[in-house]
Each structure stands twice: as structure tokens, then as C-alpha cells.
Amino acid sequence: MFRTDNKNVYELTEKAQKLFEADDFAGALEAINRAISILPRNVDLHDFKSDILFHSGDFEETIKELEFIETLDPGDASHYSMESLCYLQMGEDEKALELADKAIKVDNDYEFSYYNRAKALNNLGRTEDAISAYRLSLEKNPSDPDGHRDLAELYLDAGNYKMAERELKLSLRFRKNDKITNDLMVELKLATGGAFEFTKALLDAFKNTADTDYLVRITDFLLDNGDMDNAEKIAKDFYNSALDNLDMASNLAKVYYIEQKYDMGNGIFKEYIKRNNNIEANEEYIKMLVTTAQYDLALSIIEENARKYPEEETFIFYKFYALSEKGEHADALLPIKTLYDKQPDSIQYGINYAIELSHNGVKDEPVDILNRISKLDKGPEIERAYYTVYANMGLYDKAVEYLGRAVEMEDDIEDISDILNPAIEDSITKNYHEKIIQLLNTLPDKEENIIHALYAIEKACILSAVNRTEEATKILEGIDSKEDVCMIINQYMDFENSKISEFLEDYFNKHCNNLN
Structure with a gap:
């Protein structure tokens, strides 16, 4: 890599290279600095140092090193391009754009500068300019998976699904295992396809990444759509094909619990733990038991594991959690x-x-x-x-x-509903629900219309619980997107209050079952 007759420099560089490949960046930096002390104006050594600094995440020092290299070797596009990349990593997009333009001006054939320029424009919200820049970048480097992926995301945001799919397919052709790209393809199929295309996209994403979360999402999709039989069947298939995979065991047990087949759900965990009796498996089993209100069984397993792992704080926490959820707050305190x-x-x-x-x-x-x-x-x-x-x-x-x-x-609808739902139940029990209604009426606007719909539905839930059902129904009927109402009720409205549950179920049966 480095041409020098100096044996010490060669040995230090080789040492730095091995440490760098082992991700020991501090050791690599120490070795390369010793080599530089012998040949302080060797550009190759300084280039290697900048690589080490960049991969260690020290972008400010990388920039300083690159600026020094430019005094030794001015006008090299690769140095300006790497500076641009550092500024991108630091979130300084204007500076990243300036350095990318500088690199292109020096050498308009250096392909990596074009991606940096497109990325900076994208981050700055200059969408049309970014699309043009990505296209130019991909002309220079047609096999760049990041460029195709980023361009696809812009098309997806703009609702241009045909072009988004084209770019995603190209990105996956060059790099199949990228999770972000696979997530985008799943998102695309959810927006444009039917149930078959969506589940196929999830299955393809699993094949590409080996991430079992995609298989769990297939099961959840079937459950959300009330297809219990197929959810159970496919969860069994996933489990039987990977008996030592905790995610698949938990996935099948979850289906059984939803079907109120508690013995069968518990049996899956017991079988799994016989084969893999470790902390992680027991934690997952305990969480499921508490979630399904099987508190006494959860506490017995917690005690068993606490004896087995006396230094493990996790089981002390789960003991508190189970007792608190059971309502035994005096015992949960210790x-x-x-x-x-x-x-x-x-x-x-x-x-x-x-x-x-x-x-x-x-x-x-x-x-x-x-x-x-x-x-x-x-x-x-x-x-x-x-x-x-x-x-x-x-x-x-x-x-x-x-x-x-x-x-x-919070910005995510699931996080917001997780905050509001239990608060609404508590407010009805303790009779401060009018204060929650006032809050829902005065919460500041969010950009997403779906959050507005959520607030309205939460308000309707309160009214239904206090026998103001007609008002509650009018609120739901006044929401523009019926699809949003049905989706929110189906996915995010989970209440123990029987009046709320009955109101939502009645509305869903009347207005949502016939939606395509």
C-alpha cells in the first residue's frame, strides 16, 4: 500500500492496517502517527490517518487532517469529497454541499462527489434539485445502492410509486440485505398492493435480510385483519422451521394468547426453554405472562430465575412489574x-x-x-x-x-395512543374526563392529519363512556377519512372500559367491514 524503503514505516503501517481491520481505531491511530513522525509529509500516510479518523467517528479531526493533506497535495477531488461526507455526518449540509461542488469542479469524473451533493440537497429539503442530483449521480455510478434507495424514498414521499418501485428494485439488485431498502419496499407494497403483495414483500424482505421481524409483521397483519386461522397456521410454520428462534416461539405463543389458548401459548415457551434455558427466553416468557394477566405463574418463574441468577437485576424488576400490574402495590414497593x-x-x-x-x-x-x-x-x-x-x-x-x-x-401515533388510552380509562374511573376533553381540544396541531383523527377518536371514546353516544358518533362521522378512522380503531384503540369497547366495535362493524 505504501512505497517506502523505510522498514520502520512499513512495519508501523502494516500494524496500523491490521488494527484498523480489527476496528481498533485508537491502536491504529497510534501506529500511523508514529509512521507519520518518520515521514511527516507522506500523503499516503496522511490519507490512511484520515480513513482511521473517519471510521472512528471523529469527523472534526478528519476534516483537519484532510485540510492538511490539501496543503501537501492540492486539488484532489477525493479529499474534498471526503470532507463533504464528514460534514454530512455532522449535519452541516450547506458546508457538505459546498465541498461536494468544489470536488466536482476539480474533477467532474469523481463519482462519489455527486452522491454527496445529492444527499446534501435532500437533507436541505430541496427535493426537485435533489432528484436531479441523484439522477446525475446514478449516471456516474449506476450500481450505487444508496443513490437508488434515496431516490426511491423521494419518489415514495411524492406518491410516484411506479418510479419508487423501479429505484428500489435497482437498489436491491446491487445490495439485497439493506434493511432500510427492504423496509421501503414493504412500505410501498402496503400503500399500493393488496394483502398478497404486502405479505409477499414482507416474506421477500425476510429472505433478503434474515430479520425475523418481517415474519412477525406477517402474523400481526393477519391478526389485525381478523384472519386468526391463517395467522395461527403461518406462525406454526415459522416456528417449526426455526425451533431455536425465540422470536418465532414468541410469535406463535402470542397468537395462542390472543385466541385465549393460554395453555398452548405457555406450552410453546416451555418447549423452547427446555431447549434454550437462558435469561433472554425466560424474560420473554415472563413479559408475555404479565401481559396476559397470568401473574401468579409469572411470579413463580421470576422466583425460580431469581434463585438461579441472584445477581441479575432483571428478575427483581419483573417481580415489581408483575406485582404492580396485579394491583399488589404494597408488595411491589420493596x-x-x-x-x-x-x-x-x-x-x-x-x-x-x-x-x-x-x-x-x-x-x-x-x-x-x-x-x-x-x-x-x-x-x-x-x-x-x-x-x-x-x-x-x-x-x-x-x-x-x-x-x-x-x-x-411524541410524533408517532402509536406512542401518542399509548399515552392517551390509559389516561382516558383512569379519568373516567376518577371522574376527571372533562379535563382530558379540554386537553384534546387544545393540543397544538401536528403536521399529520392522522394525529388530528386520533385526537377526535379519543374524545369520542370518552363521550361514549359517559353515555353521550350520539355526540361520540357524530365526531367519528365528522372525520374526513373513513379509512383513517377504521385503521385507528383497529390498530390503536385498546380499552378495558366495556362501554368504549362496545361503542368502537359497533361503529367498526357498521362502517369498516365493507371498506376495501
């Missing part, structure tokens, strides 16, 4: 206190300890704990914990204020 005392800066333990204290009627300490850990981290989980604590204290105005903050910090 295990979570034990964990919190060991790790007082743990956000997870702090939140759960504060909430559990509030379930036990403690007033001030839960807020003090949340005030302290909120200085360590800002996120919706902490705002949601404040909501729960204040709601348990009966301070509903304060509780709903924090509930609103938690919702505003």
Missing part, C-alpha cells in the same frame, strides 16, 4: 425500592419507584424523585410519570398539564 437504592440515577427505576410510591399513597417523595431525575433527562416518559403521580394524588389539573406535555413530545 423490589423497585431495592433497585432504585442501588441505582438512584436510573431513569427507569426512578420513574417506577416514584409511581409506585404514589400508588401507595405517598405524597411528596414521588414528586421529589421526579424533580431530581428530570434534571438528568428530558423525555415523554418523565412527563407521563408526573401525570400518573399527580393523578394518584388527586391533583387532576396538574396531572393533565403533564399529560399534555408528554403527548406534545
